[in-house]
Each structure stands twice: as C-alpha cells, then as structure tokens.
Amino acid sequence: MWREIGDREAGKLRPNSFSNRIKSNRIQTLQLSNGKDIVSPHRGSVNSLQVDLTEGRYLLSGASDASAAVFDIQRGTDYEGGGVIRKHKCLFMVDKQHEQGHKYAVSSAIWYPVDTGLFVTGSYDHHINVWDTNTTQVVMDFKMPGKVYRTAMSPLATSHMLIAAGTEDVQVRLCDIASGAFAHTLSGHRDGVMTVEWSTSSEWVLITGGCDGAIRFWDIRRAGCFHVLDQSQSQLGRRPPILKRSAMIKGSTAKSLSASQSSFAKARTPQTKLMNAKQSPVGKIPVKGSLKQRLHPGMLSSQDRATAHYGAVTGLKVTEDGMYLLSAGSDSRLRLWDVESGCNTLVNFETVRLQTSKPIQLATSQNLALVFVPCMTAVKAFNMWSGKTSLTFRGHYEHVNCCWFSLQDQELYTGGNDRQILVWSPSRSVSDEDEGAKDEDNWSD
C-alpha cells in the first residue's frame, strides 16, 4: 500500500488507477468481517438488502417475518473487544406490529434513490408500501394483483419516480410515487415476474425476468417490449466481414437504447452538449424510427418466444457501466449478456447450484469484474469474463437469498434463510488488534 501511495504522490500512478487498484486489492481479501457485526432483528429469512445510494450509510433489509429494518453501517451502536468490534443494531424496524406494516413476508425493500427520506417495501401480502423514513409511516400504498417478488427504482431517473414491480401476475406494473397510481402495465411475460432491474445507462429502460424464462427489455415510453433476450443468439467475438454485418444490423432490433436517449435526454442532462460534435448517446446506430416502431408491439412471434433460461429467471443485475447484464435462472445457470447487441456472451460460469424457488439478489463489482451470486448456503464471486470462481463466502447456515456490494467501502452484505445479515470486509491485519490489547496493559500499569 505504501508503495502505491508513494507512486500516486509522485504522479507515477494516476489517481483513478490508484483507487481502482486499492479497491481491487481489498476486494480480493474479502472475508467475514472481524470488526463489524450487524445484529439482525429479523425472525424470518432475509430476502432483500440494499445500502442507500446517496451516502452509502444506511442498510435496508427486508425479511420473511414481514419486517424491514434500517441500519447505520458507518457508525456502530456498541463496541466490543476494546473498541475493535463494532456492533450495528438496527435504527428502527417496521414489522407486523406496526399498524401499517405488511402481513406477510417482505420480499423486497429498496431505498428511494434520490435520498434516504423514503423507502419502498414489497410483500407477499400483495402490497407495495412507500415509507417515510423519519416518521416510519406509510405514505403511499399500492395494491398489487399478486405476491410481490421484486421492486426496483431507477438510480438515474430525474424525470420519473416509478417503482417497477414484478409479481405473481404476468404483467409488470409501474407504480408512480408522484401520483400514487399505476402509470403503466407492461404485458408480455407469460408467467409471473420474479425480478426487475432498471438500466444503468438510460432511465427509460427496464429489464424484467419472468418465470417463463424470458428476459424482456422495455422502453417505458413506448408500448410493448422492444427486445427479448435469446440464449441461442451469440455472435460476439468475431466481427463479421463488412457486408454481412450491415445486413444483420438491419434485421436486429437491439439498437433502441440509443434512440431512447436522444429524444428525452436533453431535458435531463445537466450540462448542455454544445456545438457541432454532440455527445453520442449510448448505443450508436440510429435506427430509423419507423422501422423500430413497426417492430415494437407485434414482434415476430419467434423472437417474442425466445428464452434466456430454461425455467424461471430468478435474478438480474446490470453492471455499473451499463454494458452488460447478468442473469440467474432456475436452470442453475448464470449468463452474461451484452446489453447493446442483446447477445449471450457465452461466458461459462462454473457450475453452481442456485435456489430455484425464490428470486435471488445478485451484486457486481466493476473492480476485478466480479459478480456475487448466492449459491445455496454460500455466496460465490465469479469473474465476469472467465466465469471462474474468484472467491467463496461461507458463513450462512442456510440458503442465501440476497447480497449487496458496497463499492464505497468494498464490503459485501449477505442475507439468508438463517435470518442473519453477514458483513464481509477486506481483511485487517490481525496484529493490529493484538497491539490494541497490549496497549491497554501498557497504560494500566
């Protein structure tokens, strides 16, 4: 570490490489934290974990005992072992006792992305509640047609406040916090929707994974889904000769991310893009509008029936750079998709067994290109490009349901059926603690 600090000081190491290198080094040493302990108040399996996106300070958990809890992960409530072990008790919890609480399991608990003033819980009692964090009162409530599996809000959105909800029902609903009503229903899936995920590059693009094995891309400003991922479609790796390539592009529908930004992006982007060379939006090939619209609602039925997994899609996660999508399925497969082309990259993730009955929450880290996947009682980190297992985290006694990676602290939070929330942190040198103990001797005598 000292060497890197010295190199940064002398300008030999670029500051952004410095931070990336340190993060990567630290992630490589992740282990069950010996200095941080989250005291789980839940009496049911932990289904959902999220650290707030603004400060990286408050952890929100949702559990099967119909409870949701908030923890301050930066400041401990108690200290043990001479100030070395920090205990984090929850700041508050809402459960069945709460008059507005859920009746059945909370399957999903997420923060309002803009600040920590609100959070959203989705439950098997068919309700989605929006809570005021400070008063712990429900400020809004959406009645859904079935058990809620997963809710999501776009981390980018500046022009909408929509909660996307995946439920037992075949339709994905968008609940609008601004109006308190359903803004849209998205129809296409042929079975319940276990997982929903917003794009990290466009606030209008939603990705959903259904029990029908389909992963659908929606542009919420338009009717119908614009793309269905097909596990058999893969052509990355070689660039085809020029003629064939252009023909293929015309037939493809995967390019609408670009169009989506260009039309609405201007109002939202803070800096005005100037003069003759404009910012080029995400995707690049401007598909003619008419062509795309024709394709949208009634996509070729063969395309519409494409599947991403055999069985249900249980987890989805878009990488932070917005270029790849990871999916987990009840076929115990993990797949890495190139978002722009919609192709299966065919990365062969080492064989794992995944929970099949429940949605699972994946996490990724751009540093080291890792994906954290709950694999029964363990959590494994796979390298995204090679598919090899980099790290394995064993600590839960029962199945793990969810994980959340905090890049800010390089810590991994995992929750499982054993009702525990475990923290995995970069290892600290043990000797340091010895000295702490010894010091006490020094000044006590």
Next chain:
Amino acid sequence: MSVWNYVVTAHKPTNVTNSCVGNFTGPQELNLIIAKCTRIEILLLTPLGLQPILDVPIYGRIATLQLFRPHGEAQDFLFIATERYKFCVLQWDAETSELITRAMGDVSDRIGRPTDNGQIGIIDPDCRLIGLHLYDGLFKVIPFDNKGQLKEAFNIRLEELQVLDIQFLYGCSKPTIVVLYQDNKDARHVKTYEVALKDKDFVEGPWAQNNLDNGADLLIPVPPPLCGVLIIGEETIVYCSANAFKAIPIRPSITRAYGRVDADGSRYLLGDHAGLLHLLVITHEKEKVTGLKIELLGETSIASTISYLDNAFVYIGSSYGDSQLVKLNLQPDAKGSYVEVLERYVNLGPIVDFCVVDLERQGQGQVVTCSGAYKDGSLRVVRNGIGINEQASVELQGIKGMWSLRSSTDDPHDTFLVVSFISETRILAMNLEDELEETEIEGFCSQVQTLFCHDAVFNQLVQVTSSSVRLVSSTSRELKNEWFAPAGYSINVATANATQVLLATGGKHLVYLEIGDGVLTQKTHAQLDFEISCLDINPIGENPNYSQLAAVGMWTDISVQIYSLPDLSRITKEHLGGEIIPRSVLLCAFEGISYLLCALGDGHLLNFILNTSTGELTDRKKVSLGTQPITLRTFSSKSTTHVFAASDRPTVIYSSNKKLLYSNVNLKEVSHMCPFNSAAFPDSLAIAKEGELTIGTIDDIQKLHIRSIPLGEHARRICHQEQSRTFAISSVKYNQSSAEDSETHFIRLLDDQSFDLITYYQLDAFEYGCSILSCSFSDDSNVYYCVGTAYVLPEENEPTKGRILVFTVEDGKLQLVAEKETKGAVYSLNAFNGKLLAAINQKIQIYKWTLRDDGTRELQSECGHHGHILALYVQTRGDFIVVGDLMKSISLLIYKHEESSIEERARDYNANWMSAVEILDDDVYLGAENFFNLFSVRKNSEGATDEERGRLEVVGEYHLGEFVNRFRHGSLVMRLPDSDVGQIPTVIFGTVNGVIGVIASLPQEQYVFLEKLQSNLRKVIKGVGGLSHEQWRSFNNEKKTVDAKNFLDGDLIESFLDLSRSKMDEISKQMRVSVEELCKRVEELTRLH
C-alpha cells in the same frame, strides 16, 4: 481562518505532459506546443531559440494534445481533449494573435467505465476522423466531413478490455487503427481494425500480431513510404506491418516517450525511465524494411514527451525533472554523449512534500520542496521577491542620499559613490585592490549635505547643495562653475540629468538651469502656488540627455504637476487626494510606455500613464508598498530599466506584458539606493539600510525565485529544525546499475543555509522512510528528529512492521537515541501535547517520552484509536486530531487527558479518497482528495442531536484540477501589519504538477464582493476552446458533480488586471464599483502570493 476561501496559484504548473510540433501560427512558422496539465504554451522556433507566443490556462486537465491539418488548410489546427470529457479544436488567428475555437463539445457517455490506463486521443493521418478511447470497451469516433468540419460522434464497441495503446496506421485506404492490448492471461497482442464510417463499426483489419513482449506498451505509427507500426517493449522493439516483421532486443528499459526525427519516419528518438535517450533507426531499401538499429545518444531529464524541432534541436518535456532543450551533436563529447543540453526549463513537479521556513529570519516564508523523482530528484527553494546578493558592506550611520558618478562621460563604469549625511558629504571610490576607499573630489563641497549629484556632459559632474549648484570637471576634479541660490533662499529639492538641472528654493520658486561646457546657465524661473516637495526630470523622450518634461510634487494642495522644459509652463495638474504629500516623483518608460510614478509619505504609490507629447496623465492607479515614505530610483539590470522604491518594504517596479508589476526585495528597510556599476562589482546596487551601506547584485527581476539543489535521488519527506539549523529529508536512491533495480532509503541531514549534506543514516533493507518530524517532548529540553518507517516486503500487501526512530543532532551527526517498533507503516507523525502522535496503518497512536531507570529515554505507547481504513494524513490542534483517511474522508478525534484516551468526535461520511488535510481553524478543516478536488468541512458542536454533532458538515467544494500532496500554514510574502491582506491567514499547497498555490481565508464581506466579481468575469473572460469555467471548477468525483461553493478561483479574479480597459469598464458597470477601486482590491489580493 474561515470557510470563505480564495485559491490562487503562486507558481504555475511546470510538469510537461504533452508536446507537439507543427505549423500552427503560420504556414511558414514552426511551433512547439507544450501542455502543462492545465495550461498550454505556444512557442515559435526562431534562429535565436524558442520564443514564447502564448501561455494560456485551459479549463480542464489536458488528456490529449494533437496537431492536425484538415484538407485544404495551410496551417495546423490543435485538438485538445480534457480528462473531464470535453474537447475542442483551436485555430490561430494571426491578426489578433488569439486562439479561435473551431469546434468543441462533450464526449462523455452514460455507459462504460473510465479507462485505467489513461485516455487516448488520436487523429487519422488523412484527417478522416478523430478517435478517442475514454471508456473500457468503447472507441469513440468523431468523423470529419469533406469540408473538414466535425460531424456527430458515435461509439464503436471495442472487444479488447485492457487497451494499452491505439494508433492510426498510415497509408491505408480506409482509416485503420492498431490496438495494443492485454488479454485475461496478461499476454499482450496487437490487432488492427478498419473503421467503417458508414456502418459505424469495425471490420477486421489487415493483420494482427500475438504474444508480444510482456512490457510492450507503446505504439509508434510509421508514416509512408514504410508504413506499419513500431511496438516498443521493455526488452524488444518490433516493427510490424502487413508484410514485414522485424525485431531487435534492447537493454531492459521502460520507454516513456518518443519523438519522430524524419518526416519519412525512418528515425525516432526514444526516452526511457532512466533518462537515457536512444535513436532508433529503421533501415530500409526503398520501401522494404530490412531491420532496426538502436543507439544510445546520451542522458537527459526523464522524458515524458520528446519533440524533434529542427536541425538536431530537440525539446525534452519532463514530469520528473526540468524540461530541456537539447542539441544532438554529430560527434560525441568527452563522455561519449551526443546530447548537449542548451537550456533547462524549471519544473518543480512532483512536489511530494515541502516545508515553509524563514531562513533569513526576515519574517518572510520560503518554501523548500521535495521535487522531482528518480535521478532528477531535487530540493527547490522557492521564495517570493527579489534577493540581493551582498558583495560588500560598510557600517555607515545616517545616510541621507547616495549617487554614483563616472570618472568620464564615456566610461561605462561608475567610479565614485557620493554619500551624503546631514552635515557632510563623503566620496567613496574603488581603489586598485577593489576596495571601497574614501576619496575626494576637490571641486565638491564636502562640509554640507548634498541634495543631488549627477554626471553631466563634457566630462563634468554636478553637485547641488542647499546653497549652490557646482559644476566640476570629472577629469581634473576641479570646480568649473557655480550657481548660487538667491540670497535669503536655500535650495530645498533638486534634480538633474546630463544637461539639465531643476531645483526648488524656498518661497515656492522653481529654477531651471542648463549645463554647458564649463557653464551653468539659468534659463527660466517660475514662482508656483505652493512649496515644492519633490522634482524629477528623468529623460524619457528620444534624447537620453535631455528631458522635455518636468514632474513636480507640491505641498499644501497635494498635487503633482507636469511642466514643460525649458519654458517651465504648467501642462497638467493632478490632485492626488488625501492629506499625504508626495515625497518622490519619477518619470520613466517601460516597454515603450511612459509613466509618472508618484510616491506618498505613507508608503502608497500612484502611477499614471503619461502622454509625452501632451503631458496628459491617465489610468491612475494606487497601490500600497509600505508604511514609510518611499524614494524612487531607476536602475537597470540585464539591460532593462526598473524602478527601485526604497522604503520600509523595498520594492522593485517593473513591467511585463505592458503591465506594471511590483516585486518585493528581500531586505528589511532601505532608506536609499543607487545603481553602482563599477568594474569590480558590475551591475551592482549600493543600498543604504539601518546604519549600513551594502553593495550587492540583484536577482533576475521576476516574482518567484527558485533555487535548485539537485540530489540525484528522490526526496520524499522534508522537515526543518530551527535549533540545529538543519533540514532532515527522507530519500530514496535508485540503483539501476545492477541487473536488478534496487532502492536504498536514507535519512539525510542538510545544512539549512548551504544545503550541504552533513550526515546521513541508512535505513534497513526494505525499510522506507514514511514520515519525518522535528519536535520536543514534555520534561525534556532537547529537540529531536522523529522518523517513521515501514518495512515494505515484496510479498506483503500492506506493511505490518515499521519503526519510529528518534534522533538528536550532535556535532553534525544524527544520533539514534530511541527506537520503537510499530505494527505497520508510520504514515504520519505529529507533535502532540509534548507527546508523539503517530498514524500507523488503521490506527492513531500516542506515545509518551519516558525516562528509564538507566537515564535513557524511550517511547512508550499510551493510547490509540482504531477505525480507519488507513490513517494517512494527520494534523493536530490542541487536543483535536484531524485524520485524513485513505478513502473515508476526514474524521475528527479528541484526546481526553483525564481518561488518557482518544475518541471520535465527528466525521465526514462522504467517501473521499484523501491526499492531504489541514486545519484551518478550530472548526473548519480543509481536505484535498484523489480526484483533484478541494473541500472544507465544519464541526457542528452546537448540533441538536448526536447525529448532527457527529457529522462534519461539508461547507466548501471546489475542483482544483491538481493533485495536492501537502498543505502547510504559512505565507510566501512578508506580511505588512497594517495592510488589509496582512491579516488574511493563508495555507500553501504543493501539487504533483509542480504548482505552489495559496488558499486564503477571506472575511465574508470580501468573499461576497469577489464572488460577484468572479461571476462577472466568467461572462467576460471566455475559456480557451469555449470551455466553461463554472463546469471546470465544479467538484467532481466518481460519485458526484456539484457546483463549487465557498472557494473562489483567484487565478480568474486576478486576470481582471490583464483585461483591456473596455472590458474592465464593462465589469465595473456590472459591479457598480469604479475600475480604480476594482483594480486596487484585486491588486491587494495579488500580494498574497
């Protein structure tokens, strides 16, 4: 200090990051363009050397700099891309000598991850497109249309994730890039792609080459007729093209920069990490490459960029040492080197540490920096103001005036020094032994005070006393003629030049005499309204011996008047205002502009631009130089005229870019000064101060003076010890002679005056010096140097062992008196309540200095505090400890005496990766972070809840654009107790690019005023390339971008003084403050640095 901060650059960046050569300012003119991170300099190649044309700031950190020539253009355009994803295309407008923006835009994307290896920006040799690699996996293309205009940009997916370099190939019918990349298994390959502009995609290129040198990281495209690409590795150099592959082994080295010598691309200069310059030659038969040859030319600074100029002249830009202009000779010199260094351009970067000291004990800070790296490491002593190098001095009390005289009109040197006292005049002259000796000029009256002396034409001298004017032959030294003041009147003030004498007697009389050969003739006489306080007839017209104008300062009505000569008719009268009389006036000309300077009795100076034909005075400006009356004198140094203002704060007034500048002279108080250019002391000044007459030479006239002390090794930490008058530095010596590069770490002790090495202490193998401190402990009167170290073992990720060493300086030796092993690297050491506070890995630890039974002393740990990732930077104030963490921003700890423990009080919960911290005052702390930002946080002890009290509130944010390594309290300028700026506390910072900057805490009223001025300036001063100042200064890191607050950009504000009058008026109108008042307030600020 306060939360309202003003950030200004005292020393501009000097780290040269990019350079290029082309015809930018004219089709026939060859230019060198240099990027110094946030500035670009444009130089013109002339037979006399490199002539600067323009030096402008860029509102961004320059990532790429390229010259290119669109079709149909006669000269080159400049393409600049900044690290925050802005780009612009600039063109030179020869008529206005300004940069015109041809195009600009934003190339940021919502997707993609910023590249780790730096941004790449390249331009197709046939000018079909600009290629940018800014995010992993994406290649951005900005195409040109047929008219050379830029079209809309698009991205192409690049499958190679770890790209090391990309270049365009020459001579391809379709634009073709060659990509050097590393795969998942760390093997390196090159691959080519054709850019299909129509399809906005890549097509597989003509060739690829797998499994290159593992250290390959530089591509050099070879122009036609050869084409292809050179791949520079650590052990091999490969030439590659569709039909040829040639490789040669090289001595292991890391090539950092290259420069193409010939237009046909057959020879290249390569600069490596050790500063060795090689010539690489592609041997070829016509268009067929037959092989490669490499030859060592010699040693230069470690190059970050190489630009071959012309005729074997090469510019070497460096990040780690001084940049150089070198000449490559055909024949080697005695040491076998073909490289001859013609010029060195000072580079302070990287400043890894510095200390502020007052070596001359004059109340003025000097900054001593650890600069440079590797073999180019050095210490630099940076000091504001102009130094006088004392040559000789005599004790003389009560000097009332001094003049130097020549022994004949044609003599280039001065011989006599006339020194006037209250009741006598003494004459000193250089004797044969080059000593000053008292002598006599018979014709002079030496029993009275001399009012003025001057050389006159026809080998004569003029002396003015209170009763008469005496004309004396300089050869025979006899009195030739004398003019007596009218009876009953005595001469009060007088002035003269070679042919004229102007004097004022009591009774408001002004008398004008002319000097002939042996005669003094009274030409005119006038009676004025009031008594005269000062006079000047310094010739500023075409005739160097005769002045057409006389300047007169008046008592009573406090005015300055211009009279024409010889008729003594009044042309202009200017009331000065106020109640302080003018004490010295001076007519002078700088850079072809005539000025009237008028110094007041309270240390203020007024200056006017003087129209020599009409006598009109315009552009009045007032500055404060000191508190005592000022005497003005001209002198010349390096054949340029300057003005010396003698007072309690002696100042040199000079002109640069047609703007008057004021630079302090590093002397305490000067009553009189006169130039004394004798044969023994050429270009010297005679200076009268505090009972002493000194003769000395003056430094170059510039604001900051930098003295280099080359070390040949890399100094990492420095600290000064007042008591032993020494500096201790921690340094690294790189041994590159052996096969394995090895490092040795030293603690070195240097004399603080001569900077001679006194002694050293060598650290253990693998032991690094991390921190150094001079301190004393409670119950012990000695002063110690404490050194914190770390054992950096190759197999360890983080040091687990270190030491704290305590030394005393005894008889020029470092005596190790105590040592304490630690469980990690000692990143920081601070003196803390008579104890030692160390930051060791995650922990803050306090050590007591205890006496053992045997009388020796040891460090004993007292208490500690956990809870940091790495406590890298620590500052203390009273019982408070402010910690800058590796990645967890700033936290505030408090030491509790009763419990002997450390507790956390508050912290900033943002995830800032720190690079330096400082305490501004009890409540406000300053931090610099990894992404070139500054921020300030405030303790909220009055918060209502624990949560509020436990949080350090972010009060200021600012994008500095520089990586700050260290803050230190102190000032580069001497503080005048009475002036406004004298009360403003300042912090100095040093950065990787060699910037020395000042952060000043302003009173709120002044801050508000300047903030308004800044926002008005933003409208008037447009950034180069149309880049926005507001965006540039917005705080920006991985997580967020927010507008700057509570920090002002002093560089922008001070550029107000460079504006044209019409623009100043525009701003003055917006501000509703007069231009003069604005100038005064801004000028005051410039005196902070």
